[in-house]
Amino acid sequence: MTYTESVIQAGGTPILISITTDSLVLTDIANRLDGIILIGGGDIHPSYFNESPIEQLGEVDSLRDVYDMALIRLATRRNIPMFGICRGEQLINVAFGGTLYQDIPTQHPDTTVCHQQQEPSSIPTHTVHLTPGSAMASITGQTQLFTNTHHHQAVKQVAPGFSVTGWSSDSIPEAIESSHEYPIWGVQFHPEALATAGDSISARFFYFLVQKAATYRHAKEIHRRILSLDTHTDTPLDFDVSYNIGTREKTQVCLPKMREGKLDGQYLACWVRQGPCDEENSLKAIDRVDELIRHIYRQVEMNGEQCAIARTPDDLSRLKTEGKKAFYIGIENGYGIGKDLKNITRFHDAGVTYITLCHTRNNDICDSSSDTTARWNGLSPYGRKVVKEMNRLGIMIDLSHAAESTFWDVLKYSKAPVIVSHSSASAIYRHDRNLTDEQLRALAAHGGVAQACLVDEFLNPDAKKTNLTDFMKHLLHMVEVAGIDHVGIGSDFDGGGGVKGCNGDNDFINITVRLLEHGFTETDIAKIWGGNFLRVMKQVQTK
Incomplete structure (x- = not known):
């Protein structure tokens, strides 16, 4: 023929x-x-x-x-x-x-x-x-x-x-x-x-x-050998009684799509909307985090033959060997820990491995990059205690959503490397959620890692036209500025993430294809796809 x-x-x-x-x-x-x-x-x-x-x-x-x-x-x-x-x-x-x-x-x-x-x-x-x-x-x-x-x-x-x-x-x-x-x-x-x-x-x-x-x-061969991890999704917001992460759902994140895209592990963030910082509403935020964590455990229990909760870098490696996918737990918005440092310990014991200090508004911990009025000009006195306590417990500090003043304060006070779980490059597109080159260099000097994000409006002034090529421009720039040892990927799927060419877990293989076409080695790709982030996690957890 x-x-x-x-x-x-x-x-x-x-x-x-x-x-x-x-x-x-x-x-x-x-x-x-x-x-x-x-x-x-x-x-x-x-x-x-x-x-x-x-x-x-x-x-x-x-x-x-x-x-x-x-x-x-x-x-x-x-x-x-x-x-x-x-x-x-x-x-x-x-x-x-x-x-x-x-x-x-x-x-x-x-x-x-x-x-x-x-x-x-x-x-x-x-x-x-x-x-x-x-x-x-x-x-x-x-x-x-x-x-x-x-x-x-x-x-x-x-x-x-x-x-x-x-x-x-x-x-x-x-x-x-x-x-x-x-x-x-x-x-x-x-x-x-x-x-x-x-x-x-x-x-x-x-x-x-x-x-x-x-x-x-x-x-595909590379993904069989490396550990791959997406460091931010908001999928728990969809975990109602009818949802099953083990079936192919309309959400961007689910186990079948993880298998199709060759992804080994994923962060499920417990996001809480910023509300008033009074005692009553702070307690409601804590309850919401508790509820989302329960929902995550329920999804994993429903699909125990396919996945498990991971808490350490070694867990990801072990679960891959067992043929299972790994789910890590994060908290997006420190508002969810309330006003008592003891809640950080409680959430740590429940499996939380990073906390994003704030979201789109200032809170009791720090100032947000999206809030137009500074409240603390960086970390609050309580925020400094939160940083110290997270260092003590071995919980990663996430600076996505943080104001630049907060960013610099955390680098000053944290004794451990920090992460930015889902942000991109301000030099490619100026957006309050992206990192400047100065921040990228400082983060690298501090031993941390910045995870390039797939939210269209962070990548291109015309969000509707944003595609994988736009994302790659940000990722490549971040590697050039911060270095190959300090960059990774955090999609923000099911929370606004997704572009043409990469709009779900099953599309992650397309990023690896692009990295190969740009000349990256398997060693480089392994670092971007999780090695760098897991290194920071290990350093933070080794107290």
């Missing part, structure tokens, strides 16, 4: 997958794949895009439709590089919510191109125009391709999250790609037929996919 020959020619090893609708078999297959080519074939049943069949609809293989859609879903969840050819491109479009022309001559009657050429597939017969700057133009090095055509269905309305980046002269879409930075591309023509006939430009599609697959495979 020309498909397999093209992959072999590009240096890949092709595997043909038999059609099956057995979900367990398909899942096992997907877990082993490094890349996918969805090949040509018969028509797609229009029920998949909410239309009734027209008379001109061709032969439909219902079993294959079910199989292909299931495979696309599994591949997408795992971010497996995926390339669709002809029917494959149409499948991608339909799977993500787009529509098709069921029959071009009938539904696009002003066509000027014969899309079902009589010549052999190895002979090009029409021109495709590619969008300059698109992935397709980058892959081929061209903005026009002279190629073949063998189809009577085609993309009509492009799916949300995708862009048409190639057209024939009669405006029929000929190429699509993810506009959300996911590894998904498709073409309407048949480059495999031209590639095996000696066309070097068509062969570039397969060299591109094989290289993407090799990088993806490398990323």
